[in-house]
Amino acid sequence: MGEKTVENITVAVRIRPLNQRELASGGEKIWEKDGEVGIKEKNGARNFFYDRIYDENTESTEVFIYQGVEVIEKCISGYNGCIFCYGQTGSGKTHTMHGVRKTNPGLVPLSIDHIFTMIQRSSGKEFLIRCSYIEIYNESVNDLLNPNFLNLQLAEDKKNGIKIIGVTEEVCTSSNQVNSLLVMGEKHKNIASTNFNQRSSRAHSIFRVIVESKNTSGRPDVAIATLNLIDLAGSESADVHGPAASSARSKEMKYINRSLLTLGTVIMRLSDKKNNAPIPYRDSKLTRLLQPALEGDSKVSIVCNISPCNDAYDETLSTLKFAQRAKKIKQVIVKNDTTDSKALIVKYEREIYELQERLRE
Numbered sequence: 636m637g638e639k640t641v642e643n644i645t646v647a648v649r650i651r652p653l654n655q656r657e658l659a660s661g662g663e664k665i666w667e668k669d670g671e672v673g674i675k676e677k678n679g680a681r682n683f684f685y686d687r688i689y690d691e692n693t694e695s696t697e698v699f700i701y702q703g704v705e706v707i708e709k710c711i712s713g714y715n716g717c718i719f720c721y722g723q724t725g726s727g728k729t730h731t732m733h734g735v736r737k738t739n740p741g742l743v744p745l746s747i748d749h750i751f752t753m754i755q756r757s758s759g760k761e762f763l764i765r766c767s768y769i770e771i772y773n774e775s776v777n778d779l780l781n782p783n784f785l786n787l788q789l790a791e792d793k794k795n796g797i798k799i800i801g802v803t804e805e806v807c808t809s810s811n812q813v814n815s816l817l818v819m820g821e822k823h824k825n826i827a828s829t830n831f832n833q834r835s836s837r838a839h840s841i842f843r844v845i846v847e848s849k850n851t852s853g854r855p856d857v858a859i860a861t862l863n864l865i866d867l868a869g870s871e872s873a874d875v876h877g878p879a880a881s882s883a884r885s886k887e888m889k890y891i892n893r894s895l896l897t898l899g900t901v902i903m904r905l906s907d908k909k910n911n912a913p914i915p916y917r918d919s920k921l922t923r924l925l926q927p928a929l930e931g932d933s934k935v936s937i938v939c940n941i942s943p944c945n946d947a948y949d950e951t952l953s954t955l956k957f958a959q960r961a962k963k964i965k966q967v968i969v970k971n972d973t974t975d976s977k978a979l980i981v982k983y984e985r986e987i988y989e990l991q992e993r994l995r996e
């Protein structure tokens with residue numbers, strides 16, 4: 636699909652299996668994979684194309700091969716990189732990013748393992764790996780490796796882009812050591828919240844790995860690259876929670892919407908290099924922090940997670956449209972330009988009525 640050029644931004648969609656709740660309430664699977672790069676609505680109303688589609692038959696290890704390996708390998712050779720998961724709460728972002736460490740690891744542990752394997756394999760270079768783990772909650776940057784460090788400030792750093800003042804950075808020499816940082820970060824998320832799942836779906840969490848490398852022979856070149864592994868806040872719109880949403884909830888939604896919207900705009904402008912419009916990095920902490928990892932020669936991999944179920948239709952469509960904007964793919968075939976599911980029902984009702992009329996003739 637599309638022209639084959641050197642792509643810095645890869646956009647994939649991962650469809651999770653129907654969950655217990657959806658099955659119990661008679662939910663129907665209405666989105667399905669259509670070849671390697673297509674996804675279609677079962678009734679044929681819509682189909683979309685991306686760089687890759689994964690469905691319930693795909694393990695995270697396979698997702699990593701397409702969405703992770705290149706980003707990691709570029710990072711090892713000195714280029715910044717980002718891997719994101721975007722989607723509504725419950726769509727599979729954390730499953731994709733973190734997974735279950737030993738039995739079904741996600742992109743974060745797989746990336747860490749790959750970094751250390753690459754380092755072991757490389758010769759003539761020395762590496763230093765530093766890790767930090769933060770969350771952005773209500774536009775406040777909090778250190779997940781030290782629960783006392785809240786609302787950290789960002790500052791321009793001429794050499795390395797944006798720096799987080801005072802953030803904990805641990806030097807790591809093995810995957811195991813990095814994994815214990817991840818475990819510690821998860822624990823601190825728990826402390827920060829009375830309802831862990833709710834809170835974590837309303838914050839962006841970013842695991843950052845800074846890869847420094849130095850030639851040990853020949854010219855003493857030093858390269859420094861940052862890898863950002865991001866589990867974004869749930870993208871669902873405020874009205875899913877009804878008009879009774881508390882004022883704390885609307886504040887959270889306002890911040891989430893603003894940062895995800897800005898992220899979408901930034902990525903869209905980046906994937907449309909011909910358009911010289913300014914890129915609004917400064918409009919949210921998330922994009923400001925990620926600016927060095929998004930611009931220039933960086934590699935960006937986005938996984939948009941969706942539920943296949945009919946009852947998530949509106950949120951799924953909104954995620955698919957985000958993915959489309961991120962990639963600016965032109966070859967979207969919309970066989971039926973009805974955007975409203977209710978209107979679609981009206982259309983089908985009309986077709987049935989017309990068929991019945993014809994049978995009567």
Ligand code: ADP
Pocket residue numbers: 650651652654691722723724725726727728729730731836869940
């Ligand atoms: P999110 O982080 O987007 O809110 P989760 O990753 O927590 O969503 O996923 C919600 C539930 O669905 C979890 O129990 C998770 O294990 C399960 N799940 C998500 N994606 C998959 C998948 N591809 N295969 C199997 N289970 C999945």
Ligand code: MG
Pocket residue numbers: 725728729730835836866
């Ligand atoms: Mg999650």
